[in-house]
Structures are given as structure tokens and as C-alpha cells.
Amino acid sequence: MKSQPIRLSRFLTFAGLLSFCLAGSLVAQAPLTPGLGKTTPPPATVAATPFVCYSAVHVDGPFIAMTFDDGPSEKLTPELLDLLAQHHIHATFFVIGTNVVAHPEVLQRAVGEGHEIGNHSWSHPAFAKMRDDSVRLQLQKTDDAIRAAIGSSPTLMRPPYGSITARQKRWINSEFGYRIILWDIDPLDWKRPGAAVVTSRIVRETRPGSIILSHDIHPGTIKAMPATFDQLQAKGFKFVTVSELIAMGKPMTPKQTGEYGAAPSASPSRSPAATPVPAASPAPSSPNP
Numbered sequence: 001m002k003s004q005p006i007r008l009s010r011f012l013t014f015a016g017l018l019s020f021c022l023a024g025s026l027v028a029q030a031p032l033t034p035g036l037g038k039t040t041p042p043p044a045t046v047a048a049t050p051f052v053c054y055s056a057v058h059v060d061g062p063f064i065a066m067t068f069d070d071g072p073s074e075k076l077t078p079e080l081l082d083l084l085a086q087h088h089i090h091a092t093f094f095v096i097g098t099n100v101v102a103h104p105e106v107l108q109r110a111v112g113e114g115h116e117i118g119n120h121s122w123s124h125p126a127f128a129k130m131r132d133d134s135v136r137l138q139l140q141k142t143d144d145a146i147r148a149a150i151g152s153s154p155t156l157m158r159p160p161y162g163s164i165t166a167r168q169k170r171w172i173n174s175e176f177g178y179r180i181i182l183w184d185i186d187p188l189d190w191k192r193p194g195a196a197v198v199t200s201r202i203v204r205e206t207r208p209g210s211i212i213l214s215h216d217i218h219p220g221t222i223k224a225m226p227a228t229f230d231q232l233q234a235k236g237f238k239f240v241t242v243s244e245l246i247a248m249g250k251p252m253t254p255k256q257t258g259e260y261g262a263a264p265s266a267s268p269s270r271s272p273a274a275t276p277v278p279a280a281s282p283a284p285s286s287p288n289p
């Protein structure tokens with residue numbers, strides 16, 4: 001009885017996230033208004049401009065991106081790196097600046113083993129509520145720490161809690177060059193529901209192009225990964241980094257958009273992932289992402 005509303009809600013949430021991201025990217029490329037009454041025609045290339053924000057990517061093949069937030073953790077991240085190596089999986093780590101400074105060697109190992117690093121702020125505040133100069137400092141200090149640890153700056157950023165306004169997306173992309181990465185699959189692992197639940201939620205919801213959110217600071221999440229990786233690989237999914245997934249992105253026709261948004265219909269009805277926070281919301285429901 002409950003399945004239909006939940007499925008609909010999940011679809012709407014997903015569609016809303018995706019369209020929000022796409023709209024933000026186009027606005028970001030709008031030309032400045034010229035002065036002195038002169039007018040300039042809009043550039044013809046706006047539609048071809050790369051998107052700024054992603055919660056999933058429209059791809060042709062069975063490709064997905066596993067992401068791990070809030071580390072690096074001195075003990076748990078190396079355990080996860082062992083598991084990823086055993087499964088020949090490359091993942092993306094959205095790291096906290098203070099943890100990068102504390103454990104740069106973990107980040108160095110991750111990069112050396114083919115994983116991607118993204119900026120997840122210095123101390124995990126909710127950006128949507130903050131002044132621009134405070135957000136800028138959060139991002140710059142973390143960018144500096146990552147560059148000091150691995151020799152290069154990241155190209156991706158995930159706002160803590162998914163909390164970011166459309167205007168912030170534009171200026172952050174403009175100043176830092178970051179793509180803003182959200183997610184479409186959220187197993188709510190930060191609530192520590194147990195490894196089996198984390199696995200079943202991820203395996204049930206994941207589809208081609210998914211960006212899966214999880215955290216390498218919770219023991220239960222690490223414990224969930226062997227079965228998660230095994231089961232996703234058994235279903236034919238191929239793991240790539242977020243930047244690799246974006247590079248595989250295909251344009252969506254209106255028809256494809258509908259098919260893509262409706263993809264969860266193949267999933268069981270009860271969805272724990274129905275609450276990724278729309279990026280413009282200043283009131284995230286998840287204390288941990």
C-alpha cells in the first residue's frame with residue numbers, strides 16, 4: 001500500500017535534483033549584461049557548455065561511481081583501500097581539510113592507487129547558510145591542504161549535507177573551477193543501520209550512471225563494502241571515478257530524461273534513498289553527508 005507514494009516521491013526527488021543541477025549549469029554560463037545601452041546577442045554555444053552540478057550522469061553502459069565522504073580516516077580508509085584494491089575498483093573520496101592535514105599519507109596512498117580526490121570543505125559546515133568569504137575560506141584551505149598532500153588540486157567539490165545555493169554553485173565553479181557533485185543513491189550509512197542494510201540499500205537502488213554516497217569514517221560502512229562490491233559487480237556494474245563517469249556522459253533527449261528518471265521502477269518499492277537534500281535547501285535532514 002505504501003509503495004506507490006514512496007516511489008513517486010523518489011522519482012520526484014531525483015528529477016528535481018537533476019533538473020536543479022542542469023538549470024544551474026546553464027545559468028552559470030549566462031553572459032554579463034553589457035553597459036551603456038548596448039546589447040549583445042546571447043552566445044550560441046550555451047547549450048554545449050559543460051554542466052556544473054551532477055547528482056547522477058546519463059551514460060550508455062553499466063558505469064557507476066562509488067564515493068566516500070568525510071575522511072581520510074587513519075584506520076578505516078586504509079582498510080577500505082585494501083578492499084577496493086582486491087576488487088579492482090577506483091572510487092572517489094570527498095575529504096575534509098582537517099583530516100587531510102592529519103593523515104596526508106592516506107591521501108597519497110589513495111591517489112597512488114588510482115582513486116580520485118574531491119574537496120568536501122575544511123570543517124563540514126552547511127554552505128547555504130554561510131557568507132561567501134567563509135565558504136571561500138573553507139574551500140581554499142582544503143584545496144591548499146590537498147595540493148600540499150598530493151601535488152595537485154581537486155576538480156570536484158561536494159558541499160557538506162548537499163547544502164548549497166544555485167548562486168554559490170555559480171561562483172564556486174567560476175572561482176575554483178570545481179564541478180559540484182551531489183548523489184542519487186544514499187544508504188544513510190551515517191545512521192549506522194548495520195552492514196547488511198547498507199549493502200542491500202545500495203545494491204537495490206543503484207542503476208547505470210549512479211553516484212553513490214557513503215562515508216569512510218564508519219566501521220559499519222567499511223564492513224558493508226565487500227558484499228556491496230561483490231553484488232554490484234555480479235549485477236554487471238563497472239566502477240569508475242566521478243570524473244570518469246562525467247566524461248562518459250551522453251546528452252539526454254526529453255524522452256531519455258523520462259526513461260532515466262523512471263529507472264527506479266525496477267527497484268523494490270521501499271526506498272531509503274528518497275531524501276537526498278535538494279542542493280538549494282538550507283535545512284539538510286542528514287547530519288552527516
Ligand SMILES: [Zn+2]
Pocket residue numbers: 069070120124160161288289
Ligand atoms: Zn560529509
